[in-house]
Amino acid sequence: KTRFYIIxxxxxxxxxxxxxxxxxCLSPYYGGMEMDAFQMAKMLSDVSNVTLIVKKxxxxxxxxxxxxxxxxxxxxxxxxxxxxxxxxxxxTRKIIKxxxxxxxxxxxxxxxxxxxxxxxxxxxxxxxxxxxxxxxxKKDFLHRIIYHKVNYHIAISKHLAKNVKKIIPFGKxxxxxxxxxxxxxxxxxxxxxxxCSGPSISLLHVSRITEGKGQIDAIKACEALYQMKKDFSLxxxxxxxxxxxxxxxxxxxxxxxxxxxxLEGFSxxxxxxxxxSDIFIFPSKGEGLGNSFIEAxxxxxxxxxxxxxTFPEFRDLGFDxxxxxxxxxxxxxxxxxxAIDFCENNKVAITKNIQLAEELFSSKKEKxxxxxxxx
Numbered sequence: 001k002t003r004f005y006i007i008x009x010x011x012x013x014x015x016x017x018x019x020x021x022x023x024x025c026l027s028p029y030y031g032g033m034e035m036d037a038f039q040m041a042k043m044l045s046d047v048s049n050v051t052l053i054v055k056k057x058x059x060x061x062x063x064x065x066x067x068x069x070x071x072x073x074x075x076x077x078x079x080x081x082x083x084x085x086x087x088x089x090x091x092t093r094k095i096i097k098x099x100x101x102x103x104x105x106x107x108x109x110x111x112x113x114x115x116x117x118x119x120x121x122x123x124x125x126x127x128x129x130x131x132x133x134x135x136x137x138k139k140d141f142l143h144r145i146i147y148h149k150v151n152y153h154i155a156i157s158k159h160l161a162k163n164v165k166k167i168i169p170f171g172k173x174x175x176x177x178x179x180x181x182x183x184x185x186x187x188x189x190x191x192x193x194x195x196c197s198g199p200s201i202s203l204l205h206v207s208r209i210t211e212g213k214g215q216i217d218a219i220k221a222c223e224a225l226y227q228m229k230k231d232f233s234l235x236x237x238x239x240x241x242x243x244x245x246x247x248x249x250x251x252x253x254x255x256x257x258x259x260x261x262x263l264e265g266f267s268x269x270x271x272x273x274x275x276x277s278d279i280f281i282f283p284s285k286g287e288g289l290g291n292s293f294i295e296a297x298x299x300x301x302x303x304x305x306x307x308x309x310t311f312p313e314f315r316d317l318g319f320d321x322x323x324x325x326x327x328x329x330x331x332x333x334x335x336x337x338x339a340i341d342f343c344e345n346n347k348v349a350i351t352k353n354i355q356l357a358e359e360l361f362s363s364k365k366e367k368x369x370x371x372x373x374x375x
Contacts, residue, residue, distance in 0.1 A: 017047040018047050018048035018371060019102035019375045020100050020102055020103070022053055022095075022104045023037050023041045023050065024054075024105070024106045025037035025038075025106075026058075026080075026088075028058050032291045033107050033108070033132070036131060038052070038068075040105060041073050047367075047371060051073075053092060054077055055077065055078060055080070057079075058077075061075060074099065078092060079091070080114075084111075088111060089114045089117045096119070101124070102124065102375050103124075104126050105370075106126070106128050107131070109134075112128075116145075125151050125374065127150075127151060127153075128153050129154040130153060130155050130160050133160065134163060134164075137166075138167055139169045147171065148172070149171060152174070152373050153168065154178075154373075155178050156179065158178055159288070160288045177373065180365075180366065182363040183295055183298055185270055193349060195302065195348065196278045196279075196347055197347050200232060201232040202276060202278045203222070203234040203278070203279045204277035204281070204296070205218050205237070205238075206292035206296070207238045207282070213284050214306075215248065216248065217332060218234060218282075219255060220332070221281065221329065221333050224337055225336070226256065233261075233262055238264075238266060270292075270295075275299065277301060279301065279303075279343060282304065285306070285308070285327070286308050287311070293314075297314070297350075298353070298357035298358065299349070300350045300354045302340075302350065303353075304336060305321065305322075305324070306324055306325070306327065307323040307325060
């Protein structure tokens, strides 16, 4: 009983480290951003009373309701049809006032106009977390009004920080912070000591199967292995975008080595794929950071990407990886062959990458840096 009382006091004390906090993610999809939003809620749940505001009957609401209840995270679903709507404005405002929320961390962009009106007149520490590269400027008059009360912009990479500075208008007191995401599927120890030690090469790509994520480019690169008569398998882990399925299927059906391409679908145990693979190939058109990429680095896999957006940053941070010329399939094929040669000659996980990933992408580090921004 004494031990339970002490633990209860400790938890109560930790909860008071930050004022009531809301994570807002109203996306109807379920990808990296949505996973990050729930991870953030979990991370802060022992230092603040956390309310997670999500789209009613959306994937976060459906998939995480029970886990949220178990962790003491309050889920508040909001029903709305349009991103700018009176129902979204009023319902969000009602939730904020009811739960006396002072800190808000927003994942997204589409609903920002509605949130501006939801927060009007309230003393909110408003933080926007940026996870994707934006292309069109938001520095017009309307967006200057909407963004001027933002307290902090969080960019999850230096590349995104530059993008935010270029695209987003800043208020007089708005600050920009770079905070790297923590690993969602961090290995508890070095997951495997050997790679590329078997007769077949196991390649891995982890992402939602959709335009721009590079699955087709990865398949094209494997042509080099097929022509060399090298035994390989490429495992594509991720949910299929229904709007992309026809294009993807049409291409795959015409590939002579399609039996070597394994469509694994969404997996709740993606860590097992990292453990069982040798090479991580991720020829994305661009990432804010790339959760699956940092996870692959943390497992010691030999990693390949295009030389675009945030990927050169990994090399600057000290990681060993292989970069192909952006959007060049021939360069990607060459990088793949070089990576396999490196992997087969060394036959060990890249421990340097494992240690560096644990240091740079730890949940303790991310939590500490987020907590510094909260009231």
